[in-house]
Amino acid sequence: MRATLLHGPGDVRFEEMPDPVIRDPRNAIVRVVASCVCGSDLWRYRGITGTATEPQLIGHEFVGIVEEVGSDVSRVKVGDFVIAPFYDCDMTCENCRNGFSTSCLEIGWWGSKDHAGHPTDGGQGEYVRIPHADGSLTVVPGGMPDEALIPSLLTLSDVFLTGHHAAVSAGVGTGSTVVVVGDGAVGLSGVLAASRLGAERIVAMSRHEPRQNLARQFGATDVIAARGDEGVAAVKELFGGIGPDAVLECVGTKESMDQALRSARPGGQVGFVGVPNGGPELPVRTMFSTNVGVRGGVAPVRNYIDELLPEVLSGAIEPGRVFDLTVPMAEVAEAYAAMDERRAIKSLLRP
Amino acid sequence: MRATLLHGPGDVRFEEMPDPVIRDPRNAIVRVVASCVCGSDLWRYRGITGTATEPQLIGHEFVGIVEEVGSDVSRVKVGDFVIAPFYDCDMTCENCRNGFSTSCLEIGWWGSKDHAGHPTDGGQGEYVRIPHADGSLTVVPGGMPDEALIPSLLTLSDVFLTGHHAAVSAGVGTGSTVVVVGDGAVGLSGVLAASRLGAERIVAMSRHEPRQNLARQFGATDVIAARGDEGVAAVKELFGGIGPDAVLECVGTKESMDQALRSARPGGQVGFVGVPNGGPELPVRTMFSTNVGVRGGVAPVRNYIDELLPEVLSGAIEPGRVFDLTVPMAEVAEAYAAMDERRAIKSLLRP
Numbered sequence: 001m002r003a004t005l006l007h008g009p010g011d012v013r014f015e016e017m018p019d020p021v022i023r024d025p026r027n028a029i030v031r032v033v034a035s036c037v038c039g040s041d042l043w044r045y046r047g048i049t050g051t052a053t054e055p056q057l058i059g060h061e062f063v064g065i066v067e068e069v070g071s072d073v074s075r076v077k078v079g080d081f082v083i084a085p086f087y088d089c090d091m092t093c094e095n096c097r098n099g100f101s102t103s104c105l106e107i108g109w110w111g112s113k114d115h116a117g118h119p120t121d122g123g124q125g126e127y128v129r130i131p132h133a134d135g136s137l138t139v140v141p142g143g144m145p146d147e148a149l150i151p152s153l154l155t156l157s158d159v160f161l162t163g164h165h166a167a168v169s170a171g172v173g174t175g176s177t178v179v180v181v182g183d184g185a186v187g188l189s190g191v192l193a194a195s196r197l198g199a200e201r202i203v204a205m206s207r208h209e210p211r212q213n214l215a216r217q218f219g220a221t222d223v224i225a226a227r228g229d230e231g232v233a234a235v236k237e238l239f240g241g242i243g244p245d246a247v248l249e250c251v252g253t254k255e256s257m258d259q260a261l262r263s264a265r266p267g268g269q270v271g272f273v274g275v276p277n278g279g280p281e282l283p284v285r286t287m288f289s290t291n292v293g294v295r296g297g298v299a300p301v302r303n304y305i306d307e308l309l310p311e312v313l314s315g316a317i318e319p320g321r322v323f324d325l326t327v328p329m330a331e332v333a334e335a336y337a338a339m340d341e342r343r344a345i346k347s348l349l350r351p
Numbered sequence: 352m353r354a355t356l357l358h359g360p361g362d363v364r365f366e367e368m369p370d371p372v373i374r375d376p377r378n379a380i381v382r383v384v385a386s387c388v389c390g391s392d393l394w395r396y397r398g399i400t401g402t403a404t405e406p407q408l409i410g411h412e413f414v415g416i417v418e419e420v421g422s423d424v425s426r427v428k429v430g431d432f433v434i435a436p437f438y439d440c441d442m443t444c445e446n447c448r449n450g451f452s453t454s455c456l457e458i459g460w461w462g463s464k465d466h467a468g469h470p471t472d473g474g475q476g477e478y479v480r481i482p483h484a485d486g487s488l489t490v491v492p493g494g495m496p497d498e499a500l501i502p503s504l505l506t507l508s509d510v511f512l513t514g515h516h517a518a519v520s521a522g523v524g525t526g527s528t529v530v531v532v533g534d535g536a537v538g539l540s541g542v543l544a545a546s547r548l549g550a551e552r553i554v555a556m557s558r559h560e561p562r563q564n565l566a567r568q569f570g571a572t573d574v575i576a577a578r579g580d581e582g583v584a585a586v587k588e589l590f591g592g593i594g595p596d597a598v599l600e601c602v603g604t605k606e607s608m609d610q611a612l613r614s615a616r617p618g619g620q621v622g623f624v625g626v627p628n629g630g631p632e633l634p635v636r637t638m639f640s641t642n643v644g645v646r647g648g649v650a651p652v653r654n655y656i657d658e659l660l661p662e663v664l665s666g667a668i669e670p671g672r673v674f675d676l677t678v679p680m681a682e683v684a685e686a687y688a689a690m691d692e693r694r695a696i697k698s699l700l701r702p
Contacts, residue, residue, distance in 0.1 A: 035388025093595050096618050100642055101616030179402070179609070242445050257635070264447050266454030269646070276639050280634030284608070284645075288627050291451055295620070298638040 003125025004332045005055040006296060007048030010340075012058065014332050020121050020129035025072035030064040030082060033144075034154045035124045035349045037335050038086075039184050040275050045336050048277065055257065057111030059124025060086040060159040060350075063150065066137070067127070075134040081144050083309075085302040086158040088114060091135035101302040106132065117318060121302030123157075126351050138305045140313070149262065149347060151320025152312045156305050160319035161347065162273050163189025163250065164308065167197055167300035170246035170271025176200035179211040179235050179243075180220075181260050182250030183211040183321040185346040186273060188218055192249040192319055195219025196311075199246075203238060205231060205259075210276060214321060228259065235263045241269060249290070249296070264292045272296035303312045325346040354476025355683045356406040360398030362408065363692075365683050371472050371480035376423035379484030381415040381433060384495075385505050386475045386700045387674065388686050389437075390535050390624050396687050399628065407631065410436040411600055412477025412508040414501065417488070418478070423477035427483040432495050433488040434660075435481060436653040437474070437509040439465060442486035452653040474508075475683060477702050489656045491664070502671025502699060503663045506540065507656050510697065511670035513624050514540025515659065515672060516650035518548055522624025530586050530594075531571075534562040534613050534674040535602030536697040537624060541599040543670055546570025547662075550597075550605035551601065551623075554589060556610075562696060565672060579610065586614045594619060600647070604630045606649030615643045623647035674699040 003017045014119050020029055041058055064079045076082060086241050089096055090105035096104050108114035111122035121128040130136050139148040140153060155161070174179055176199040182192045183206035194202050195218060204215035207225040211330050215223060224234045234292070243265035251258055252274025260270045273296050282294055311317045325344035328351075335347035354368045357541070372381055392409055417431045427433060439456035440447055449454050459465035462473035463484040472479040481487050491504060506512070514537050523529055527550040531541045534557035545553050546569060555566035558576040566574060575585045581611050587594050594616035600608055603625025611621045624647050633645055662668045676695035679702070686698035 094591060097591075098616065098618055100618035105639065147649060165372065169642075200505040240445060241448075265449065267449055267651075269452035272635075272639070276635045282635050282638075282645070284623075284627045284633050287633075287645070288623070289645075291542070291648040294633070294635075294638070295642075295644030295646065297642040300618075300642070348558075 001126040002329070003122050003237065004058050004329065006044060006058045006063065006176060007055045010045065010093065012332050012336050013046065014330050017125065018193050020127050022068060022070045023118055023129065023260060024116070024131065025070040026132055026134065027070040028066050028073055028076055028130045028137065029068040030062070030084065030128050030130055031067045032062045032064040032126055032128060032351055034057055034150050035062040037339055037347045037349070038153060038158060039186060042336070042340055043277060045273070045340060057122030057319045060110040060232065061154060062123040062128060063154050063157060064128070065144065073133045076137050076139060079141045083140065083153055083304070083305060084128070084136055085111065086328070088120070088131045088136045089302055090132045091302065097204070099303045102298045102300045105121065112132065112278070120138060124349055136302065140309070140311065151312065151323045152318055152347065154302065154310065155319040155322065156308060158301060159185045159322060160189045161301035161304045161308065162186050162241045162299040164193040164304055165285045166250055166271040166273040166296060166303070167191045167193040168250040169296035170196045170248055172246045175200045176243035176246050177201045177206065177239055178246045178248065179203045179263050180248045180250060181205050181256050182274060183208060183215065186248035187248070188214055188322050188345070189319055190219040190250050191220050192213050192317060194248065196317060203235060203244070208248065208342070214345070217321070231259055231261045239265065242266070244315050245269070246271065250274050257282070260293060261286060262293070267291045269293045271298055316344045352471060352477040354473050354681070355680065357395060357409045360689040361396065362689050363396065364586060364679050368476065370477050371418060373421045374469055374480065375482065376421040376465070377485065378421040379417050379424055379427055379481045379482055379488065380419040381435065381481055382418045382475055382477050383413045383415040383479060383702055384432070386410055386413040386680070387505060388475070388690055388700070389394070390537060391692055393529050393687070394626070396691060405667065408473030408476070410473045411461040411503060412510065413474040413479060414505050415479070415485045415510060416495065420484060421559045425485045427488050427490060428569060430494065432491045434504055434507050434654070434656060435479065435487055437461065439471070439482045439487050440653055441483045442653065447486070449567045450654045451647045451651045453651045473698055475680065475696050487653065488548035491659065491660070495574060500664065502674045503669055504672065505699065507652065507659060507663065509652060510536045510673060511540045511657065512652035512655045513545065513650040515655055516652070517541045517599040517601055517624040517647060519621040519622065520545040522620045523550050523597045526551045527597050528552045528590055528595040528596045529599065530554045530556065530614050532556050532597045532607050533625060534559060534566065535601065537674055538599070538601035539565055539673050539696070540600050540670055541597050542566050542571050543569040543668060544554040545599065547644050552587065554595070559693070565696070579606070582610055583613045591618065593617070596620070597622065601625050608633070609611055612637060612643055612645070618642045620644045620646065673697045677701060
């Protein structure tokens with residue numbers, strides 16, 4: 001098969017790799033039907049995090065068709081169309097049952113290692129071995145779906161449910177006032193998630209017109225282009241000088257977290273899903289005096305998929321609209337370059 | 352009148368001060384019936400925070416009898432027995448209405464300044480002017496209560512409701528598993544609050560036998576004497592290697608917050624009320640990878656008093672048992688020394 005390898009900063013290639021094989025009776029092999037590039041992949045692509053000495057597999061979001069299953073797999077069958085979360089999990093351990101499958105006691109990461117230390121396949125390739133097929137995979141009823149649904153189904157692998165996790169972590173509910181920091185695909189997904197959860201007013205912080213437009217289509221009631229001190233002041237003004245109930249931090253820099261913390265009203269909550277880039281620490285004294293809480297992290301998307309899948313299948317929500325570029329996997333370099341240069345919000349890849 | 356002044360590290364004196372007078376039609380004058388020493392007063396007493404060049408008023412927890420009211424005061428009458436929160440607030444602004452009266456737009460602090468910049472009286476004195484009498488004061492039905500109820504009523508001024516805020520901020524509810532870091536009066540109050548909120552298992556971290564005993568009387572199911580790495584390991588072991596749902600951080604040091612964050616299970620929540628001493632910052636990358644949330648701060652006790660008062664009056668809860676020393680205000684130096692030397696958990700003062 002072929003899969004995407006990161007050779008160095010700015011250098012991704014779709015290359016020949018060994019075909020995956022069943023290693024354990026709980027495994028399945030999935031033929032990838034669609035994959036995509038994540039904002040977090042860009043950190044590595046830009047050489048900001050994870051400098052490697054040899055080519056690395058990359059990609060962790062995919063949907064596909066089950067080609068083969070091990071003898072202990074019972075929930076998933078050959079021919080099923082499945083959604084994989086951006087990690088592998090068993091869904092039977094205490095952390096999975098508590099709703100935090102990203103802390104599964106048998107966690108594995110695509111393009112890296114599974115729980116047993118065996119190498120895993122990357123998500124931007126033609127085939128992927130799934131270590132815990134019954135735990136990780138969600139079967140989409142009815143087999144291969146309509147082509148038009150594939151982008152939205154693919155967002156359940158990571159991006160939409162990461163935005164959903166930001167909203168859940170920020171405590172968004174009926175009548176909430178919400179500010180979303182970050183207008184990437186995750187931030188836009190956060191807007192859609194907040195709208196779906198019943199938020200009354202949703203402010204997208206964005207200075208890019210196509211993203212502003214999509215934010216409005218996803219339910220944003222207001223758009224603020226200002227950033228930093230000016231952005232905080234504009235937000236406070238919009239909410240009676242106090243600030244909103246909830247802020248979704250969907251970037252991961254020190255500046256974005258600072259803006260989020262300063263924007264929330266006293267007693268409000270920041271839900272954060274931006275991968276902290278370099279590890280800014282949180283100012284606990286400010287949190288103490290304002291009672292602004294901070295909660296979030298790596299999104300346990302597997303725990304959310306079953307709840308959201310019916311709304312995607314019915315067309316009630318269309319989170320797949322974050323994709324504005326589709327390219328063949330063989331042209332993966334263009335998928336990355338377009339996102340890196342902000343020509344695309346999010347790139348979808350087809351084998 | 353006389354009031355307590357902090358002259359310097361280890362030096363508190365009960366001295367003559369001018370009697371307070373009504374300055375604004377919203378004011379009332381309260382004659383203090385009981386006051387007490389707070390763990391946070393000890394930081395100043397020890398000279399760790401707030402080094403002063405001249406004597407400072409100290410004390411912020413008190414109950415008493417209304418002696419005089421301004422012409423705009425309507426909810427509170429002369430002769431009422433009242434509970435004052437540890438700050439002054441209007442209870443009409445948006446922050447008060449949102450449940451966070453500690454962020455009142457007209458906040459004032461005892462022994463410091465009111466919202467208008469006028470000096471306020473300290474809480475460890477004979478009389479206190481209340482800037483927003485209708486906002487701040489809670490009237491206890493029936494006038495002067497039984498002597499036996501006074502300690503518990505006094506805890507509604509700060510300590511018990513600060514423990515309650517830790518439990519609420521940590522999301523404690525029916526069936527929760529809880530660890531309380533800190534065996535001071537706030538930590539012990541947190542144990543009682545968690546028990547009242549329906550926690551199924553409550554671990555008090557304590558190595559002092561009298562505090563361990565009171566923790567058990569307040570509802571702790573387990574006591575762990577170990578601290579640091581050993582303490583975290585003991586907690587994890589008690590909860591299936593995973594950790595508890597909620598951790599109440601009731602100390603305010605870097606070590607205690609670190610222990611709290613490391614003790615919670617993935618997806619758990621730290622509720623913190625220990626005044627951050629020197630401002631340890633929170634490790635956002637650890638929070639990201641574990642999904643452990645952090646929420647809390649200066650407790651909006653005024654928003655909680657009405658809910659808890661009936662349970663104190665009925666004797667259903669006895670939070671006043673945290674007081675194990677009562678001295679006349681004239682002997683305030685002993686009240687501080689006993690707490691500083693850990694001879695007392697919490698000292699009650701009577702005029």
